[in-house]
Amino acid sequence: MRYDLFMAERHRDYVERVLSSTTRAAQSLVAASWCRSGLKHGLDAGAAQKPELVSQSDLTQRQRRHELMLEVARPLLDQLFQTVAATGCAVMLSDNDGVILEARSQEGDRDMFDQVGLTPGGIWSESREGTNGIGTCLVEGRPVTIHRDQHFACRNIGISCMDAPVRDAGGRLVGALDISSCRDDHSLATAALIQKIVQDAARRIESGVFRRYFAGHRIIDANLPGGDAALLAVDRDDLVIGATHAARRRFSLSDDCLTACRSASDILGGAPVDSFRDSDRAVLRRALAAADGNATRAAKALGIGRATLYRRMEKAGLSRG
Incomplete structure (x- = not known):
C-alpha cells in the first residue's frame, strides 16, 4: 500500500508539472489530454x-x-x-x-x-x-x-x-x-x-x-488493402445514397453529395454512362445529377433535345421537379 501511495504521489506531481508548462500540451496526445482534464475540466489528478x-x-x-x-x-x-x-x-x-x-x-x-x-x-x-x-x-x-x-x-x-x-x-x-x-x-x-x-x-x-442500415440497397466495397471500412450504398439507378466515414474521407464526400446526386462511377472514377443502353431511368437520373438538375444541360450531355428528355423522363416515371 505504501508503494501505491508513493506511485500515486509521484504521478500527481508529474501531472502538475505538465499542467504548469506552456509547451507540453502540443508535444503528445496524452499531454494534450492531461491539459484538457486539469485546465479545461478542472479535475484533480489526486482526487479519490x-x-x-x-x-x-x-x-x-x-x-x-x-x-x-x-x-x-x-x-x-x-x-x-x-x-x-x-x-x-x-x-x-x-x-x-x-x-x-x-x-x-x-x-x-x-x-x-x-x-x-x-x-x-x-x-x-x-x-x-x-x-x-x-x-x-x-x-x-x-x-x-x-x-x-x-x-x-x-x-x-x-x-x-x-x-x-x-x-x-x-x-x-x-x-x-x-x-x-x-x-x-x-x-x-x-x-x-x-x-x-x-x-x-x-x-x-x-x-x-x-x-444493416442500407439493407436492400447495393453495397460497393471500395476498401484498399489493409484500409478502413470504405463502403458506398447506391440506389437502383447507381446513385450514391450513403457512405461510411472511411469512404467519406477517401472520396471527400459531404452530406450534400449523398442525396442521390452523384453516381458511383463518378465517385469511383469509372467511365460515365453516356448512352441509353442501360435503363432510361438510370441514365436520366445520372445525367440530371451531373447537370445539377438542369434539364437543358442534361439533354445536351445525352445528345438529345430537351423535349425528348422530358418525354423520356415521363416514360421513366420521373417528374420535372
Missing part, C-alpha cells in the same frame, strides 16, 4: 472519488438508442472477448458520452473491473475521469492507447486501455470499443498488439451497421 454509474433506467434508454449498433456488435464482442480473455482483459462498448453499454469479463476478474467502474453504466467521459481510453478516444475521434500512468487520475494508473472509435451509418461518432486490463504485467508491447485487434473489430462493427 468512487466510480460513477448512470441509473439502470438511463442505461436502458441508452441501449435502446443504440440498438442497431449493439445488435451488430454483440456477437463481435463475444468473439473479441474469447480472443483476449486469457490475458485478463475486459471488452467494453460505450456510447458517445463515454457510458459503457455492454461489457465482457471473466468471472474471476469481474469484481476488479466493477471496483474501478469498468462495468455497464460506468461513466468514462474525459470530463469526468480525465485522460482514459474511452473518453480520450471519443474526444480525439481516433484509436488511442492509454497505458497505466498515461491516465490522468492517480486512481486509474493501474489500468491499461486500448480503444477505437465506432461510427454509425452516417459517419457520426457514436461510441468507443475498448479492451482494458488491470494486470500489472500488461506491457506496452501487449497493448500495441491488442490495439490492432480493437481497430479491426471496430471496423467490422461499422461495416455491419452500415450494411
Whole structure:
C-alpha cells in the first residue's frame, strides 16, 4: 500500500508539472489530454472519488438508442472477448458520452473491473475521469492507447486501455470499443498488439451497421488493402445514397453529395454512362445529377433535345421537379 501511495504521489506531481508548462500540451496526445482534464475540466489528478454509474433506467434508454449498433456488435464482442480473455482483459462498448453499454469479463476478474467502474453504466467521459481510453478516444475521434500512468487520475494508473472509435451509418461518432486490463504485467508491447485487434473489430462493427442500415440497397466495397471500412450504398439507378466515414474521407464526400446526386462511377472514377443502353431511368437520373438538375444541360450531355428528355423522363416515371 505504501508503494501505491508513493506511485500515486509521484504521478500527481508529474501531472502538475505538465499542467504548469506552456509547451507540453502540443508535444503528445496524452499531454494534450492531461491539459484538457486539469485546465479545461478542472479535475484533480489526486482526487479519490468512487466510480460513477448512470441509473439502470438511463442505461436502458441508452441501449435502446443504440440498438442497431449493439445488435451488430454483440456477437463481435463475444468473439473479441474469447480472443483476449486469457490475458485478463475486459471488452467494453460505450456510447458517445463515454457510458459503457455492454461489457465482457471473466468471472474471476469481474469484481476488479466493477471496483474501478469498468462495468455497464460506468461513466468514462474525459470530463469526468480525465485522460482514459474511452473518453480520450471519443474526444480525439481516433484509436488511442492509454497505458497505466498515461491516465490522468492517480486512481486509474493501474489500468491499461486500448480503444477505437465506432461510427454509425452516417459517419457520426457514436461510441468507443475498448479492451482494458488491470494486470500489472500488461506491457506496452501487449497493448500495441491488442490495439490492432480493437481497430479491426471496430471496423467490422461499422461495416455491419452500415450494411444493416442500407439493407436492400447495393453495397460497393471500395476498401484498399489493409484500409478502413470504405463502403458506398447506391440506389437502383447507381446513385450514391450513403457512405461510411472511411469512404467519406477517401472520396471527400459531404452530406450534400449523398442525396442521390452523384453516381458511383463518378465517385469511383469509372467511365460515365453516356448512352441509353442501360435503363432510361438510370441514365436520366445520372445525367440530371451531373447537370445539377438542369434539364437543358442534361439533354445536351445525352445528345438529345430537351423535349425528348422530358418525354423520356415521363416514360421513366420521373417528374420535372
